[in-house]
Amino acid sequence: MGVTRLELLKMPEAQRRAYEKYLINKAVKKDMLESAYERGFEEGIARxxxxxxxxxxxxxxxxEIAVKLLASGSLEIEAIAEVTGLSIEELQGLQ
Structure with missing residues (x-):
C-alpha cells in the first residue's frame, strides 16, 4: 500500500491520519519481529x-577414565575402548 506524497496530501484528514497510524503500526511490528529474531539468534548461539x-x-x-584404566592395567585396550567410546587409536595416544 505505497502512497505517494501527493496522494497523501490529497487525502481527507481522517484518512491521512489513519494511513499514518497504519505506517507507524507497521514499523513497530517490523521492529518487534527484528528484535525477537535477534534475541532468538543470540539465545541459539549461547545454547x-x-x-x-x-x-x-x-x-x-x-x-580421564581411560587414562586411569590404562594405568591400572586391569583391562585390555579393546575393553576400555568399548566402555569409554574412545577409539583404540585415541587410547594409544593417551598411553
Missing part, C-alpha cells in the same frame, strides 16, 4: 556454545 562445552567436558571425563 550452542553451552552444548559444545558440555560435549567437550564429557570427552575430557572419558579420557
Amino acid at each position: 550452542g556454545i553451552r552444548e559444545a562445552g558440555r560435549a567437550k567436558g564429557k570427552l575430557e571425563v572419558k579420557r
Whole structure:
C-alpha cells in the first residue's frame, strides 16, 4: 500500500491520519519481529556454545577414565575402548 506524497496530501484528514497510524503500526511490528529474531539468534548461539562445552567436558571425563584404566592395567585396550567410546587409536595416544 505505497502512497505517494501527493496522494497523501490529497487525502481527507481522517484518512491521512489513519494511513499514518497504519505506517507507524507497521514499523513497530517490523521492529518487534527484528528484535525477537535477534534475541532468538543470540539465545541459539549461547545454547550452542553451552552444548559444545558440555560435549567437550564429557570427552575430557572419558579420557580421564581411560587414562586411569590404562594405568591400572586391569583391562585390555579393546575393553576400555568399548566402555569409554574412545577409539583404540585415541587410547594409544593417551598411553
